Amino acid sequence: MKEIRIHGRGGQGSVTAAELLAVAAFADNKFSQAFPAFGVERRGAPVQAFTRIGDVPIRLRSQVYEPDYVIVQDPTLLEVVEVANGLKDDGILIINSDFDPETFKIDTKARIMTVNATKIALDIIGRPIVNTVLLGAFAGATGEVKPESIMEAVKERFPGKVGERNAEAVMEAYKMMRDQK
Amino acid sequence: MPRETTMDKSKMVVVEGSYAVAHSVKVCRPNVISAYPITPQTHIVEDLSQFMADGEIPNCEYINVESEFSALSALVGSSAVGARSYSATTSQGLELMHEVLFNVSGMRLPIVMTVANRAVSAPISIWNDQQDSIAQRDTGWIQLYAENIQEASDMTAQLFKISEDKDIMMPSMACMDGFILSHVYEPVVLLEQDITDEFLPPFNPERTLDPSNPLTFGAFADPNYYTEFRYLQEQAMQTALKKIETVADEFSDMYGRYFGGLIDEYQTEDADIIIMAMGSIVGTIKDVIDRLRENNVKVGLLKVRAFRPFPAEAIKNVIKDAKVVVVLDKNISLGMNAGALFIETKSVLYNTDIDVPVTGYMIGHGGRDIPTSTIDKIIDDAKEIMKSGIKTESQFTDLKEELV
Numbered sequence: 152m153k154e155i156r157i158h159g160r161g162g163q164g165s166v167t168a169a170e171l172l173a174v175a176a177f178a179d180n181k182f183s184q185a186f187p188a189f190g191v192e193r194r195g196a197p198v199q200a201f202t203r204i205g206d207v208p209i210r211l212r213s214q215v216y217e218p219d220y221v222i223v224q225d226p227t228l229l230e231v232v233e234v235a236n237g238l239k240d241d242g243i244l245i246i247n248s249d250f251d252p253e254t255f256k257i258d259t260k261a262r263i264m265t266v267n268a269t270k271i272a273l274d275i276i277g278r279p280i281v282n283t284v285l286l287g288a289f290a291g292a293t294g295e296v297k298p299e300s301i302m303e304a305v306k307e308r309f310p311g312k313v314g315e316r317n318a319e320a321v322m323e324a325y326k327m328m329r330d331q332k
Numbered sequence: 333m334p335r336e337t338t339m340d341k342s343k344m345v346v347v348e349g350s351y352a353v354a355h356s357v358k359v360c361r362p363n364v365i366s367a368y369p370i371t372p373q374t375h376i377v378e379d380l381s382q383f384m385a386d387g388e389i390p391n392c393e394y395i396n397v398e399s400e401f402s403a404l405s406a407l408v409g410s411s412a413v414g415a416r417s418y419s420a421t422t423s424q425g426l427e428l429m430h431e432v433l434f435n436v437s438g439m440r441l442p443i444v445m446t447v448a449n450r451a452v453s454a455p456i457s458i459w460n461d462q463q464d465s466i467a468q469r470d471t472g473w474i475q476l477y478a479e480n481i482q483e484a485s486d487m488t489a490q491l492f493k494i495s496e497d498k499d500i501m502m503p504s505m506a507c508m509d510g511f512i513l514s515h516v517y518e519p520v521v522l523l524e525q526d527i528t529d530e531f532l533p534p535f536n537p538e539r540t541l542d543p544s545n546p547l548t549f550g551a552f553a554d555p556n557y558y559t560e561f562r563y564l565q566e567q568a569m570q571t572a573l574k575k576i577e578t579v580a581d582e583f584s585d586m587y588g589r590y591f592g593g594l595i596d597e598y599q600t601e602d603a604d605i606i607i608m609a610m611g612s613i614v615g616t617i618k619d620v621i622d623r624l625r626e627n628n629v630k631v632g633l634l635k636v637r638a639f640r641p642f643p644a645e646a647i648k649n650v651i652k653d654a655k656v657v658v659v660l661d662k663n664i665s666l667g668m669n670a671g672a673l674f675i676e677t678k679s680v681l682y683n684t685d686i687d688v689p690v691t692g693y694m695i696g697h698g699g700r701d702i703p704t705s706t707i708d709k710i711i712d713d714a715k716e717i718m719k720s721g722i723k724t725e726s727q728f729t730d731l732k733e734e735l736v
Contacts, residue, residue: 169517170346170348170517173346173517173518174346174517177344177346177519180341182518182519183346183517183518183519184516184517184518185346185516185517185518186511186512186515186516186517187511187515208339208519209518210480210615210616210618210619211615211616211619211704212509212512212612212613212615212616212702213616213701213702213703213704214701214703216703
């Protein structure tokens with residue numbers, strides 16, 4: 152089983168991202184589970200959401216304490232949240248940032264990867280909404296889910312032009328991360 | 333032969349728990365839904381409202397009310413005229429219904445209500461525990477607790493069938509852990525309309541409120557009559573004990589899904605340590621058991637699905653040969669320093685030949701997370717009890733001493 156933790160701010164669609172990842176993983180013939188760190192959601196406040204992906208039905212109901220992967224939607228969170236908390240040594244930390252991974256002094260043995268998801272979102276979607284873009288980056292960085300499955304999940308959730316553009320952004324981020332690997 | 337659920341992935345979709353439940357309600361063809369929003373139940377009635385707006389629930393009235401008291405009161409009338417009636421609530425909303433809960437049961441109205449279990453104020457907590465429904469245990473409602481969203485949604489159809497049985501006619505609560513199940517996305521088979529139309533016959537009560545054939549429901553009962561009303565309610569609960577089992581079997585035969593009847597067992601056959609629990613925590617416990625079994629720790633799970641009626645015989649039968657029984661409770665009976673499942677379990681063992689130590693843990697109150705390490709610690713304690721007997725009968729789990 153792989154466990155993913157998504158850090159974001161209220162309003163950035165972290166919970167939606169976790170859900171879409173669960174939908175995509177299931178489409179890949181895996182079992183999955185997605186849930187928010189249940190709280191009193193406020194716009195702008197740090198939030199977390201979780202996804203589990205496995206080969207058998209997922210029964211575990213606790214929060215995620217030792218994630219295999221962490222996604223950070225907003226780099227300003229690094230100042231207020233210990234995003235690498237519990238992250239496995241052989242895991243991957245994906246940060247939405249235009250800086251190089253080496254720039255970040257984070258206490259982790261896990262690999263740090265960065266992607267300028269905000270730029271991709273602005274260029275392709277036209278708005279700085281990065282949650283779907285980062286799912287594409289996740290697919291490219293980890294290989295845990297097919298980018299096509301994420302694109303399908305995105306298009307199903309956001310019908311029409313919005314979904315199309317998001318799906319395009321997913322593929323763009325996927326390619327960028329795959330090439331970094 | 334043990335019944336099992338085979339997961340047919342081709343029939344599954346990944347949806348939110350609340351959606352799966354709302355879909356089940358729709359498929360059960362309700363005639364009246366009353367709705368008052370309260371977290372974490374709100375998504376269920378929102379989804380039902382959407383179904384209504386989309387014309388997907390024919391012959392149904394959706395009533396927006398001004399409180400939970402009204403939500404259930406409205407259903408008293410609708411159920412009495414023979415309408416299949418549903419609502420959903422949680423926490424303070426359920427507590428506000430308290431007096432109406434007794435009325436519904438006393439008038440023998442087979443309303444089904446989903447409870448997205450949540451802690452009770454004060455202090456305000458929107459998070460999960462099971463104090464809300466446990467506090468209503470004496471109101472004469474059948475209570476089943478779900479392990480996952482498949483069970484929570486399938487349970488809806490089962491409960492309409494059980495409640496509306498002419499020999500039962502008692503209301504029921506489908507209890508699902510708030511947020512943990514109401515807000516989780518996971519693969520589920522949405523309740524099938526074609527099978528459900530066969531499984532669940534239309535609600536056709538023997539007696540209804542009808543102007544052309546006037547009756548009185550919930551009339552005045554003087555001391556000459558009151559006792560017999562209570563007796564008959566209890567008889568109906570005892571009948572429900574059997575019906576919950578047969579309906580689960582029938583459901584399994586028709587749908588191919590089974591989650592237990594009154595109870596379910598996991599690795600209990602040779603278990604020295606048996607953990608008893610209700611709701612979503614049993615999934616976490618199963619994972620821990622699988623890991624410990626690899627190291628030859630003989631531990632098993634008794635999942636209590638029905639809390640009311642209380643499955644005394646089924647429980648006794650499973651735990652009679654264990655060396656330690658550990659009972660987990662997401663609730664507390666204040667002044668008893670123990671949770672309800674622990675108290676009930678101990679009480680049914682008295683006056684029997686069964687002599688097994690029973691220890692209780694109050695756990696997960698107000699949404700405190702229950703990691704596998706907490707279950708590990710509890711099982712370590714149980715091993716100690718096997719060696720040297722019980723030192724603490726009932727205790728709080730993961731208490732932060734520094735805060736008290």
